[in-house]
Amino acid sequence: MNAILALLFPIAATTGHLFSPLTSFAMASETTLPASSSKKPKLSNYLSTIPQGPPDAIxxxxxxxxxxxxxxxxxxxxxxxxxxxxxxxxLPSVRKAEERLLSDAAFNKEYAPIAGDPTYVNLALQFAYGKDANLSNIAGVQSLSGTGACRIGGHFLSKFVPKPAGLTKVPIYIPTPTWGNHIAIFQEAGMDVRRYRYYNSKTNRLDYDGLMEDLNNAPEGSVILLHACAHNPTGCDPTHEQWHSISELIHSKSHHVFFDSAYQGFASGDAEADAFALRYFVEQGHNIVLAQSFAKNFGLYGERTGTLSVVCSTPEEREAVLSQLKLIIRPMYSSPPVHGASIVKIVLSDDELTSEYYNNCEEMxxxxxxxxxxxxxxxxxxxxxxxxxxxxxxxxxxxxxxxxxxxxxxxxxxxxxxxxxxxxxxxxxxxxxxxxxxxxxxxxxxxxxxxxx
CATH class of the missing domain: 3.90.1150.10 (Aspartate Aminotransferase, domain 1)
Incomplete structure (x- = not known):
């Protein structure tokens, strides 16, 4: 018996007192622990080293x-x-659409799909490309206005456009001057931002010759960013004949076209006329990427409503491109807001409101x-x-x-x-x-x- 106790409870075997593990724990809990140090370890405060960023220029x-x-x-x-x-x-047409939206008992605040409201997207694409556009070949997603569209498009191009020989990043040529946010957006998207001449400060007009020379000298297969209408900030747009020549040059150099369209309808008051360059390039066979915003032309500045679209050659290409756009969006913001898109959808799906909207554009x-x-x-x-x-x-x-x-x-x-x-x-x-x-x-x-x- 003593031998067994010695194996199970060694202290009990020598003292005659039973000493179990539970007893040991209880006794240990009653002992006085040394006082903890009053000095806490110094934590690394990386926040104190962050410099103050400059204010946004605008x-x-x-x-x-x-x-x-x-x-x-x-x-x-x-x-x-x-x-x-x-x-x-x-805009009165926008106000009426919003009133109709809020009075609709079926309207809700559920998540939109990753690619956005499909009906809104199709209507937006028809607005840009024309009612007769072949949407089965256009991959379109809802975006956070034009900024979000440019960011999605930049990531897509950075990932899939072949890099010209000797370059580690896909080059995108942006006009000088341009909307100030373009540069940061495409840099953050991983692209090599370069510039081409656009405005001649000696004549205060379009520098067409400089533009053509710079696009011709760009490495074959570069991305060229073009303002679809009402160039920001200069307000200088190419003539129809100049657009023809720009398209031909871009084709000859196998460049890729990225259109930024923020003023369709607002520029001239005629949304169809303002879409000339975009639609002409599509007719000429360019697989363009389009960033489309409804901030200015619908007055939906705070709703962040837009689309990003890619013109493909086949429905199969469209499906593949759409799948990749969704993969870019999902970790970026998951899904877009619904309110502004719902307003645009109501306006563009109702003939009477669409007509009134066009009148609102002309008024502005x-x-x-x-x-x-x-x-x-x-x-x-x-x-x-x-x-x-x-x-x-x-x-x-x-x-x-x-x-x-x-x-x-x-x-x-x-x-x-x-x-x-x-x-x-x-x-x-x-x-x-x-x-x-x-x-x-x-x-x-x-x-x-x-x-x-």
């Missing part, structure tokens, strides 16, 4: 405008439409054209002797004035007129109540100085 100006207390202040910076009183404008475009012409007229009236004809020849929301960064800084510091430092003015920010003040200020900072470089 949104930073908008914030400065908000905090400005000068009663004369005028915002001609941010690209958002304003009515003749300077107020944001909800007409006001912008009127402000463009009146600005030049008033500049002459207040004594400016500069040739401002380039402003009236431009199209879209912006006037690319030719003013230098110093002139722009002076407009802001002395006259509380907020604009980007490249001389771009949002004509939507002008109205009958402030246009004379703005014209006088522009005359003051440009008088006796050149508005061409």
């Amino acid at each position: 949104l930073g100006i908008a914030e400065a405008f908000k905090t400005c207390t000068d009663t004369r202040k005028v915002n001609v910076c941010v690209g958002a439409y304003r009515d003749s009183t300077g107020k944001p404008w909800i 475009a007409h006001r912008i054209r009127a402000m463009r012409e009146k600005l030049v007229e008033v500049l002459k009236e207040v004594g400016s002797t500069h040739d401002w004809s380039h402003v009236t020849e431009q199209i879209g929301m912006f006037a690319f004035t030719g003013m230098s960064s110093d002139m722009c800084d002076q407009l802001t510091s002395e006259y509380a007129i907020y604009l980007t430092r490249d001389g771009r003015i949002s004509l939507a920010g002008l109205n009958d109540g402030n246009i004379e003040y703005v014209a006088k200020a522009i005359h003051a900072v440009t008088d006796g100085k050149s508005i061409t470089s």
Whole structure:
């Protein structure tokens, strides 16, 4: 017996007291543990090493405008439409569609599919490519407006376009100048961002010869980004004949086309006319990628509504491309918001609302054209002797004035007129109540100085 106890409970065998593991645990719990150190280990704070990032070039100006207390202040910076009183404008067709949407008992807030609402996507593609477009060959997905569309498209091209010989990244050629966000978007998507000449600052007009030379010199198989209409920021679009030549050159170099369409319908007031370049390139056999936004032309700035589409050669290609676009979207944001897309779907699926929407586009475009012409007229009236004809020849929301960064800084510091430092003015920010003040200020900072470089 003692031998067995010695094996099971060694202490009990020598002391005569039974000492089980449970007893050992209980006794250990009653013992006094050493006091813990009052000093805690120092954690690594990587946050303290993060530098302050620069403000966004455009949104930073908008914030400065908000905090400005000068009663004369005028915002001609941010690209958002304003009515003749300077107020944001909800398109009547959009308002009616939203009212109809909210009164629909079947409307819900469920997740959209990864590729978005398929009915909305098809209507958006018909709006861009035409009602007779062969949608069975177009892979389309809903996107977070134009920014999201560019990002998805950039990832897709970076992954699947063959790299030209000797290059480690797919090159994308972007016009100089361009929308400021293009560069960061495509860099973050893993592409090699390069530039091609677009605007001639000596003539304040399209640099067509420079554009053609640069596209011809780009490595064969590069991606070329083109603004479909109302080039931002210059408002200088190629003529139909120039678009023909650009298409032919791109074909000859086996380049890939990426169209960014943010102003269809808003540019000229005619959505069909504004789609000319896009549809012509498709007719010529380009397998284009299209980023499409409904922020400007539907006034859905805060709804983040757009599409990304790829023109394929066969339905089989379409299915393969669509599957890859979904794989890009899923880890990025899973699925898109539904509200803005539902509004666009209602407008474009109802003949009466579609007709009213086209009238709304013409109304916006007409006001912008009127402000463009009146600005030049008033500049002459207040004594400016500069040739401002380039402003009236431009199209879209912006006037690319030719003013230098110093002139722009002076407009802001002395006259509380907020604009980007490249001389771009949002004509939507002008109205009958402030246009004379703005014209006088522009005359003051440009008088006796050149508005061409």
